[in-house]
Amino acid sequence: MDYGIIGERIKRERLDKGLTQEVLAEKANISASFLGQIERGERKLSLVTLIEIAKVLGASLDYLVSASPRENPELDELTYLLRDHSQQEIRMITDISKTVFKYCDVK
Structure with a gap:
């Protein structure tokens, strides 16, 4: 620990x-x-x-x-930021992010 x-x-x-x-x-x-x-x-x-x-x-x-936070601090920070959101809100954020990344050519 x-x-x-x-x-x-x-x-x-x-x-x-x-x-x-x-x-x-x-x-x-x-x-x-x-x-x-x-x-x-x-x-x-x-x-x-x-x-x-x-x-x-x-x-x-x-x-x-x-x-695991130091293994992937970006993912840990994202988890921290999303912790108070409902599953529906997280799905919506994910869908919007995929759309933005698609048009911005972000990998």
């Missing part, structure tokens, strides 16, 4: 939700300094703490702990 990736994703989700470290830490029942260490990948966290943080952020555990 890559704690650096977990920390980066927690930080990304926290910032996306407009939360400070202090607010997230309080809601997850941990100290702000511990949260900072988690976000920097300096400290490991227990499953219980990870679950509490995920609940506060409304993030899936799968997203927070998946091991």
Whole structure:
């Protein structure tokens, strides 16, 4: 398990939700300094703490702990951007993208 990736994703989700470290830490029942260490990948966290943080952020555990973001950062970023969209919206975005790429000769 890559704690650096977990920390980066927690930080990304926290910032996306407009939360400070202090607010997230309080809601997850941990100290702000511990949260900072988690976000920097300096400290490991227990499953219980990870679950509490995920609940506060409304993030899936799968997203927070998946091991592949650095293998394909573009795909990881796309997944992150599309996470709040419905399957119907994703299909529509995909169809529009295919059309644009077809006319722009983008591979």
